[in-house]
Amino acid sequence: MGKQTRPTRPTRKQKEEMKAWKLVPENWLVVQDTPSEMILVSKGGLKKRVIRRGA
Template identity: 45%
Template sequence: MGRSRATKPTREQKVLMSNAGLMVSNWLVLQETKTELRLVSRGAGISRTIKKGPTRR
């Protein structure tokens, strides 16, 4: 299924996170699907889900 460990975000993931109003340096990526991005906080361990918008290509 998804990754079991949190990883550093890619450039595209960082853009999604900053558009959602998050500080990129404080979050790690748990899982990425076609519709959402699941994150975990580096400090507190709080999880959060960000919905992805329509892709532009």
């Protein structure tokens, strides 16, 4: 397992990627960002979403 990190605000590039997936960037925080996937959690803390890259 990887190191658990604190959710952070998305960068501009991450926001553009979220918009491409039809997500509203203002409602999501980034938990983990790797070259293969980006793990997001909603600001309400109820939903978790994984965006896969290059698949």
